[in-house]
Amino acid sequence: AIDAASFDASDVTIAGPTGPIVASQVEQLGADKYRVHFSAQSEEGAYHFTIGPNIQDFAQNWMDQDEDGLKQEPTDQYQASLTIDHTPPRVVGNSLANVQNAAVRSFEITFSESIDPTSFDRDALTVTGPTGSVMATQVDPLDGNRFRISIAGTESDGTYHVVVEPTLADLAGNPLLEEYEFDFVQQLPDLRVTFGDYPLECVPGQQIEIQWTVTNVGQGAAAGGWTDRVYFSSDDGGNDGVELAQLEFDQLLPPGESYTRVATVTVPAEARGERWVVVKADGLAVLDEIDNTNNTTVLQPPLLITERPYPDLRVSELTAPSTLAAGELVKVSWTVQNSGSGATTAGSWFDALYLSSDATLDDSDVKLTKLKNLDFLAAGESYVQSIDVHVPESTPRGTYFLIAATDIDNVVQEFDREGNNAATSDNAIDVVTPPPAFLTVTSIQVGGTLEPGVRPTFTWTITNTGGTTIDYGWSSGTGWDDALALSRDQVYQEDQDYWLGSHTYWHGLPLAPGESYTSTGTAENRVPAWEPGTYYLVVIPDTHFGAGSAFGQSVINRDYGVAEVQIAYTVPDLAPISLTIPENATVGQPLNIGWSVKNAGEGQTRTNNWSDRIYLSTDGVLDSEDIPLGTVPHNGTLNAGTNYSASTTFTLPGNLSTGTYHLILKTDNTATVAESDETNNLLVSSSTVTISRVASDLQVTSAEAPAAGVAGQAITIDWTVVNSGGDPTAAGTWTDAIYLSDSATFDLRKARVLKEFSHTGVLASQGTYSRSELVPLPQHMEGTFYLFLAVDSRKELFELDAEENNLQAIGTAIEIVDHQPDLRVASFSAPTTAIADHSIELEWQIENVGSGSAFPNWQDAVYLSKDDILGPEDGNPLVTLTRQAVLAPNGTYSPVASPVSIRLPDGIEGTYHIILATDSGSTLYEKGSEQNNIAIRMIEIEDLAADLQVVSATIPVAGQAGEFIAIDYTAINRGREDATGPWQDAIYLSDDDQFDPTNDRLIGVLNHAASVGIDQTYKPQMMPAYVRIPDR
Structure with a gap:
């Protein structure tokens, strides 16, 4: 019993969440029972109570709470705590994250605070799976706020739904805030033996290899390890057997992936006859699978254990x-x-x-x-x-x-x-290892003195002086090429010597030890213009690249060969040998002459261009008084003893005095060619030409043209010309030209020639001629223009100082109007819906709203476009119709065969635009009015394609390589359109159950000719179809 006098409110200390709380009274309820009073508290949080230690019993024993015999110590106080909790608990997580690849038999739930374990039992939650309700078997607390829930595991793929009811409560009795629910997905693996290989025959006691492939055909990954078992069975049901091997697999096998194992097993010594090889994936059944019944596969055909005689x-x-x-x-x-x-x-x-x-x-x-x-x-x-x-x-x-x-x-x-x-x-x-191959130049034949500028021919022999056959080279290993160079000494130096060529001197494979080959080749480059003297020809075997890198680029060991050569010059000599001239000529008119030049020297010209010059001379001696007529270039070298001929036409100067003249030819007039004799380059004509002057003067006396015209059409122009000079014209042919100008002032550089007219016949003094000609006006132009007539427009007649009156304006001006067509799509009708690969009908009418006629030919075209803009991406037109008749202003036309039927492409679907374009090739000129040549109609296209599917197939389970097997199948058209024949069905042989046309082997093609309607089926024409299994 406690002495009540020693226990009052001062012995009690209370601390709450907001601070100290004063005890107001200590009430005695019994000898050892008291009630402490304080103000009512409702604030959530922890409350701490301390009592003593200055309290004694009636025997005056003070408090010794820690029972250490030392009383009234601070540690002898009694302490207690409580918590006021109004917050309900909630679930903060579960352990089932991501997809579960093993059957879920338990999971954990974590709460926001400790839960009264008596309030959380298996009735507080429900689990529902793909096949229905899943029973919760047990709830075990792990920590105050964490529990493990055990459920009856199910081997079914799908989504599972978990609901935790709000019947459970925390330690303060607060129930769960609300119902908690979550889903988890279970995807289990499914192991299946998909392939097996083993010998078809063996003998008792023999060691054989058995190979098999296991594929995970389920939706979930299989996590290793598990054990595959292999055994022999005496029947094809795999019901009994002798175990041969166990192989463990300890890796992850994702869905769709496979692994292959090989086991070396010993055939039982007592075994005879047929035995079936049985492979059981996960033979110890450690994995949770969606289907555990398909793990065992009896491989076909059976293995024959024989004691027949066999080879060795x-x-x-x-x-x-x-x-x-x-x-x-x-x-x-x-x-x-x-x-x-x-x-x-x-x-x-x-x-x-x-x-x-x-x-x-x-x-x-x-x-x-x-x-x-x-x-x-x-x-x-x-x-x-x-x-x-x-x-x-x-x-x-x-x-x-x-x-x-x-x-x-x-x-x-x-x-x-x-x-x-x-x-x-x-x-x-x-x-x-024999000595390597080695190319040695064993002989070189030069063939005479070398002349600069020529491409000489040489012969050389190369021998394989090594110990092995040359069966490799450049150009994909087919051979090698030799090279030629000129050197000033007997040492080849690629940066100093002259490269004559290489790639044309080719030798193919092989070349055995001691064998030789002889090549004859003409230099690719000409002999350089070196000083005459002694030099050296270098023959270099096996050089695949050009000068500058040749000697270091070989694939065969070799050395080069050297032969002495002489370079000497032979000099040409140009000499004219003939000069042909006419007897008479006229001032200002053409003079035709011809000549020949011979190379009388011993050598070819080393330059390939020079010029010949022609002079007029009164005395036949070339001097400063002579008149040069012109220079004629010559191109090409000239070999010794050969000649060339030339001819030309010069126009005699208008200020030339009349009289008798010689012509002088000077070949190589600028001394470009180095010659042995420069004094024989002149030739004076043996005869003379008499040059006279003709005083003729052509002038326009009248010229008339209409004041208006239509672009693209002809107008009539009349004109008269007189020779007002004192002599007949020197020539009988000249040209009159009609010009059109946009200015009243004639400018030959800007004027446009409308037409030229040739005049034939000498015109006597005071003689005239008149012309009336149709002259076409240019197309596509409009406005005020001016016509001009130019007599002898090409200056074919020399008129001395009388050329100014050859040009005459025709009238004052001409007004040209441009009447052009303007095609417009007047009407265009097309359906708004259609089916791909079907025909549609179109109708249209084209109108010429322009002022001019449209002349054939032009084309109307229909395009199919994804948008309403006609562009290159729209490709070729669906149809093109050619208009072959004239269309007058205000005239109309429609296609000859209307409506026009066109077939839409196959395999398209959606919103398209049908675009009609008249004059689609822009053949007609419409004076900028082409924007109305197009009409557009929108159309919705649906693709009703056929869809062939194999619905059943009968295939034997085994077959022998090289033999035929019977295959029967049924296919159906599941599409929305008839399947139109013909087509081909193909049969492939694969080493797995995944079709891969690049790796699987085509073993049969079956032709099908007839069409198949919607939801109709068909079978092979020859039932069953026989195909041959390839040989091994």
């Missing part, structure tokens, strides 16, 4: 020389014997010979050759392989072994006797 191929009597030369041929032979008790099951196989650095055949060895055996081999029979084999030139010098192997592709079934198919040479063989 062995290699013996391998003979080879003790030394091999790299890069050369060597004869090797070996014997293959069937030492078994039965004949080979295959009629052909391959043997091979290998070069090995040791006596063991492995992947590092070099295969030297491969030979085919072409017949069966009975028990005890043998054959000999003998061949000249090439040892690679790249083989390093050293010690090697030859290994001969038979049946390298394992096509002969030898069961447990496959391990003795190879034999190694009895002794090691030394491989020696």
Whole structure:
């Protein structure tokens, strides 16, 4: 009992969330029971109470709360706490994030505060899955605010819905704020054996390889590890069997992915007859799968365990020389014997010979050759392989072994006797490396003195003085080319010597040791203009690039050859040998002359252009008084002893005095050509030409034209010309021209020639001629213009000082109007809806609203466009119609065959625009009025395509390579349009269940000719269809 006098409100300390709380009274309720009073509290938070330690019982024992015998210490106070909590709990998370790839059997829920575990049992939540309600089996608290919920796991894919009811409460009794619900997705894997490979026959006790592929065909990833089991079964149901192997897989297998395993197993010694190979993926059933019933696959066909006689191929009597030369041929032979008790099951196989650095055949060895055996081999029979084999030139010098192997592709079934198919040479063989190939220039034939500017021809011989055959080179290894150069000394220096050429001197492969080839080639470049003297021709074998990098660019070891050559000049000599002139000529008129020049020297001209000059001379002696008529250029070199001829026409000067003249020809008048004799370059004509003067004067006496005209149409122009001079015209032909100008002042540079008219016949003094001609006005022009007549417009007559009166204005001005058509789409009708690959009908009318007629031909075209703008991206028109008749102003026309039927393209759908364009090629000139040539109509196009689907197929479960199998199938048209024949159905052979046309093998094509309606089916024309399985 407590002494009430020692316990009052001062012994009580209270602290709340907002600070100290004063105890107002301590009320005794019994000998050891008291009630402490204080003001009512409602603030959420923690409250702390401290009582003592200065309180005693009636025996005057003070408080010793920590029971250490020391009383009234601070640690002897009694302390207590409580919390006022008005906030309901809430769920802050669950453990089921992302997709679950294993069957969910438990999950965790975390709350915002501690939960009264008595309020949270399995009735406080519901779980619903794809197949219905899932029972919660147990709720276990992990921490105050974290619980584990166990459920009955289901192996079903889909979405699961979890609801936590608001019946549970926190420690203060506050119920869950609201119902909490969440979803989780379960996607389980599904392992299936999709492929198997194994020998079809074996013997008891033999070790064989069994290969299989497991594919995850489920929606969820499979997480390793699990164990695949392989066993033999005595029936095709896989119901019993002898386990052969267990292989563990410990990696992640995503959906759609596969893995392949190979197990080497021993066939039971007591096994006989047919055994089915059974593979069970996840054989220990550790994975949760959507379907556990498809993990076991019985592979077909069964394996035959036999005791029949079988072959045993062995290699013996391998003979080879003790030394091999790299890069050369060597004869090797070996014997293959069937030492078994039965004949080979295959009629052909391959043997091979290998070069090995040791006596063991492995992947590092070099295969030297491969030979085919072409017949069966009975028990005890043998054959000999003998061949000249090439040892690679790249083989390093050293010690090697030859290994001969038979049946390298394992096509002969030898069961447990496959391990003795190879034999190694009895002794090691030394491989020696012969000297490398080397190209040596052994002879050079120059053929005489070299002349600058010419391209001489040379002959040379090159020998392979090395020890190996040259079977490599440039240009994809097909050969090499030689080069020629000129040098001032006997040492080739690419930066100083002159390059004559290379790429035309080609030699192909091969070239054995000691063999030679002789080439004759003409220099690509001409001999340079070096000083006469002694030089050296350099022949360089194997140069693939041009000068400046040639000698360093070879693939074959070589050296160059040198031969002495002489360079000397032979000099040309140009001499005129003929000059032809007329007897008479007229001042201001043409003078025709011709001449020939010969190279009388010993050498070709070293320049290829010079000029010849013609003079008029009164005395036949060339001096400063003579009159130059002109210069004629000559192009091209001239060889010794050859000549060239030339001719030209000069117009005699108008101020030339009349009289008798010689003509003088001076060839190479600027001394461009270096010649042996420069004094014989002149030739004076042996005859003379008499030059006279004609005083004629053409002038226009009248010229008339209409005051108005239409662009593109002809007008009539009349004119009269008189020769007012004292002499008849010197020539009988000249040209009159009609000009059109936009200015009343004539400017030849701006005026336009409308038409030219030739006059024929000499016009006597005071003689006249008149012309009346139709002259077409240009198209596409309009306004005020001016006509001019020019007599002798080309200055074919010399009139001395009387040329000014040859030009005459025709009238004052002419007004030209331009009457052009203007095509307009007057009407255009088209449907608003259509079906792709079907025909539609269009109607239209075109009107000429212009002032001029439209002349043929032009085209109307119809386009299909995704927008309402006609552009290059719209491609070719759907239809093009040509208008072949004139369309007068205000005239109209429609297509001859109206309405026009056009077929829409296949495979299109959506909103399109039909665009009609008249004069689509802009053939007509419409004076800027082409904007009304187009009409547009919108159309909705639907694509009702056929859709062929295979709905059933009958395929045998097994077949033999090289044999035919029967295949039957049914296909249906699920589309919205008939499938129109013909087409082809194809049958492929695949090593998996995924169609891949690039890797799968096409084994059959079936033709189908008839159409198939909507929802109609069809089968192969020949039922069933037979296709052949390819040979291995």
